[in-house]
Amino acid sequence: MKMIERLAEATELAAQILAKHDYVRVISHNDADGITSAGIICNALYRRGIPFHVNIVSHLDEAFVRRLDEPAIFCDMGSGQPSLIPRDAVIIDHHMPIESDTEHLQVNPHLVGIDGSFELSASGVTYAIAKHLGNNIDLAGLAIVGALGDRQPMIGANKDILDEALQHNIVTIAxxxxxxxxxxxxxxxxxxxxxxxxxxxxxxxxxxxxxxxxxxxxxxxxxxxxxxxxxxxxxxxxxxxxxxxxxxxxxESYKLNYEVVSDASLFVRMTNASGKLGKTGLALALCLRDAGAKDQAQQLCLDYQRRTISEMKKIDIKEGTSIRYVHSSDKDVIGALAGTIIQYVAPDKPILVMTEQKGKIKISARGTRKLVQKGLDLSVAMSEAAKKVGGVGGGHNIASGASLPVGTEPKFVEAVDAIITEQLGGKGE
Incomplete structure (x- = not known):
């Protein structure tokens, strides 16, 4: 049995629920995986003749969720905070569930023994649901973009999707x-x-x-x-x-034979940049195959990369026992900074990038597969350390985030460093 088939029961049930509605509210995350997840489900709903409304957001906002009064599907979010989600909503996520939840249908790879950090992203789960809604195999390219956006390798359930895409000439490898x-x-x-x-x-x-x-x-x-x-x-x-x-x-690079942006890596950069810079409609338009969105998205992508490189030249990376951390003045690029530093500059310790935004300290943290193999779990570390200072945190073992009260950064850094030191065997890298 293919690994992705472990999700068959849950994905089929989710599709049945969605197919019964005459209108669906789609709420999804503003990174490449979340945006392609929204793109996949919106394409599938459109083809079924089901009207929808989309909100692409950076995080779950309790006040926003409370205002929802129609059937909703949450993509790339929800498993970490199911208590915020309306009871009749469907949760499509690949983050580790951290609360017991018997009130929602959660379609999450972790619940069936698939590693959602490395083997299947939210867009892959959404694609599996879309296939139950109609002939949507051509959307496999978007699922691959989402996985690449979360830096997932083409292994496990991701490989199942890639193999299907290759078989049907949805994707070509070079x-x-x-x-x-x-x-x-x-x-x-x-x-x-x-x-x-x-x-x-x-x-x-x-x-x-x-x-x-x-x-x-x-x-x-x-x-x-x-x-x-x-x-x-x-x-x-x-x-x-x-x-x-x-x-x-x-x-391996992936050519998407059905999408308006054929280079999968470029598609990742364009959707991620558009999402992080607040142009979520533009990013979604790419996923809905609107060729008219390409030029503006390409320019936003260049601007985003320019800002990331500019910030790379200015930052001062500080050393902890088992972590590194840095403050950034550009709130929009902290995820890109964290990814660039951990991949290309200093991969031997997890990196935390902090910025002040809307009266809070926002933190993006990244590790490597090698560090995860040694015991690193950033989701646990960020969640536990954030709680100690009155904040919230969570995500994946290899990539996570947190939101803290202003002024609590020193205590948070001390706490997360101690937790990660213990995870890695009691000593710094």
Whole structure:
């Protein structure tokens, strides 16, 4: 039996519930996985002739949820706070459930023995539901985008979706340097994934390319020029990056044969940037195959990467026993900063990136698969440490977040450092 089939009973029941409604409210998270989840279910509802209204949000807001008075489906959120969710709502999530919940239908891979941190994201769960609502196999590409957005490998249930997409020519795989396509100097100037130390510095980039005797568009390079470029970039990345980051530089890339953005990695960046910058309608339009949204989303993506690189050049990373932490003045890019630092700059300890937003301290934390294998669980660490200072936290073992009262950061850092030190065996990395 395929791993994803463990969810068959729950996904079929969720589809039956949705199919009975003549109107559905869709609430989803504002990152790439949440937005593609919303895109998948909205496409499926539209094809069934079921009207819907979508809200893409950064977090569950109790006041907002209380105002809901129609059938609702929550995507990429809800399992951590089921007490906030209306009883008749469906929860589609891949975060670890932290409360006993007998009042909702929760479709969550963790509940059937699938690791929602690595083997299946919310978009994959939503895709499994969409298949029960009609012939929606062509939406598999969006599920892959969502998984990539959460940095999940194509293993377990994700591989089941990928295999199906390949079988039906929804997706095509190529093995190549994963920089995207376009002018080399511009790609390196704004690249955050992969991130190299010359990013943001046109003079250093030109010197780098001159030394390799290459230039122009990536797609126009000869095999020998591509080999030289790849080797040079790997050498740069290897100095500091994680194994995961090196693997992400050269390897499988996914062409989406049914989507308006065919490069899956670019789709991730465009939806994530649009979502984080508050242009959620634009991000959803991409998932609904509105080609008219591409140009604006592409520009937002470049702006977001530019801001991330600018912040990378300014931050001062501080050391704890088993963690690193940093304060950022740009509230919109803390997740991107955390991901870039842990992947390409300092992968040996978890990183916490903090910013002040709307009278709260928001924190984005990231680890690596290697650290998780050693015992790291950021969801537990962030939740427990946040509670100690009057905040809330949670997420995945490899990626998590928290919201704290202003002024509690020192106590929080001390608490989370102690928890992670214990998780990793009682000593710093």
């Amino acid at each position: 093995h190549r340097l994963k920089l995207g396509d376009g002018d080399l100097a511009e790609l390196l100037m704004y690249s955050t994934d992969p991130y190299v130390d010359i990013a943001g510095d046109p003079n250093k980039i030109q010197t780098f390319l001159d030394e390799l005797d290459i230039g122009g568009k990536l797609s126009e390079l000869s095999p020998e020029e591509l080999r030289r470029l790849a080797s040079a970039l790997v050498l740069k990345v290897m100095k500091k990056a994680s194994v995961d980051a090196i693997e992400s530089l050269i390897g």
